[in-house]
Amino acid sequence: MSDAITLTGLYKTAESRGKTQSLRALVSSIRRYMSPVALVCLWQVACSLGVLSTRLVASPIQIVVTGWTLVHDGTLPFNLGVSLLRAGSGLGVAITLGVVLALISGLSRIGEDVVDAPLQVLRTLPALALVPLFILWFGIGETPKILLVALGATFPIYLNLHKGIRSIDPKLVEMASTLGLSRWQTIRDVFLPGALPDFLTGLRYAVGVSWLMLVVAEQVNAESGIGHMMMDAQDFLRTDIILVGLLVYGVLGLISDQIVRFLESTLLAWRPDGRKGRKA
Amino acid sequence: MTSTHSYSEADPGTAVIVEQLTRRFNNGPPVLNRLDLAIAPGEFVALLGHSGSGKSTLLRTLAGLDPVTDGAVTRPRKVSVVFQEHRLLPWKRVWKNIVLGQEDKGIRQRAETVLEEVGLSHRSNAWPLTLSGGEAQRAALARALVREPAFLMLDEPFAALDALTRLKMQKLVADLWKKHGCAVLLVTHDVDEALLLADRAVVLERGRIRVDVPITIPRPRRHADPGFEGLRSLLLDALGVHTA
């Protein structure tokens, strides 16, 4: 009995939804942003009253002003460009390497024995522990930074793609063979698209790892880049610049995540709606 | 891929010849034991047998998915298989699945023609995961037919469908067979299905063909035709199901 009453209630809400919906959405979005905005205001007040020392943390207004100056004198765009180039190159190397290795080990038994075992061992090493070694090997130019990013980002690509290729339904592969598909056609039409969802999951992790590796690489030794800009600011107690750097990292992470999600929704359009959401 | 040395191409007089085919797994007892079977061009043969009697094994060997290690198999070059599961690639639209592996011009037209034949033109652009079970199986049938096989193998293609859809699919297969004139080997558990569709029913038991009966009832046939009675009890007996 009570079930029936609940249902009726639901239907009524559904009917009257159109009118109240937009208002409700507005209210809920205001509520969502209210507490962060309040926090920022509180922070500003605390700084203005001298409760928070600017040696520890700059005030929001100061951060905005500094950010504006950094954009105008070209410091921020230059360093951002350098960082983006490093992350992009490193990620590019990682994707190439990860995909090639995953294909080798995913598509042949011999390849799996040769490639997979050492990679499984290597991946247990924390990549950041290799920073000193990389500096010894490659000096302090661009190479160690790009390679560090590549090193960290290769594993999520490799591991996920390899898993994706291995978990392709053998019945589909069998079907391809009865249809007379060549090995190359089978790879192109069955293995690669079948492993694409896992590849994209790996890519999302890889992007996250790239930023992490870059932050460390640029803070340990660099003459440019967002990380260097922040380390430089530390010497002059410029907490405002450090916070601008943090903000930039945050925005970069957000944007790259959105890009991967966009790729997922366009490339995986064949998945029914229910399964489209994030898997990881 | 399918050109193991033990295969040879059939001459025009016969579609499929299996001679003394033996197949065992991991040196166990033979699943197929010196099996002989011949199928004429355009003939519709239904293959019955207990679960585990080796029907799928025979079919997979004929399809070239399992190697011929002992015995000989002769079959046409152009063969197609439809399995119990549709095995469509979820990431390719229906029509692209139909013409998978074919890369010349005019594939779209060919796909549309065969989809029309199986009554699926309206779903040509759909993603396979959005098809119903019956639609997916019709697409699988279309994919088999678009290659114009001389020999079509069906491994329990309707087993996963509901009774009503199955009846429609049986009718569809009968029509398509009449139109395309290919030899057909249909694996089924359903004696009535065999009687409705086939020219000949063979029963597989302990790795060999134990019963091989022609079904001479004139077509078009209907379910529950009284002429089926004798054959039905004969086949059920052969399958070890004792009728009163």
Ligand SMILES: Nc1ncnc2c1ncn2[C@@H]1O[C@H](COP(=O)(O)OP(=O)(O)OP(=O)(O)O)[C@@H](O)[C@H]1O
């Ligand atoms: N790859 C394999 N490895 C080992 N044994 C196998 C393999 N494939 C099939 N068999 C065995 O061969 C026998 C015949 O199997 P098959 O699939 O041909 O039976 P079937 O007649 O198609 O049965 P069903 O009607 O249940 O589909 C079974 O005992 C099965 O366990």
Ligand SMILES: [Mg+2]
């Ligand atoms: Mg079977």
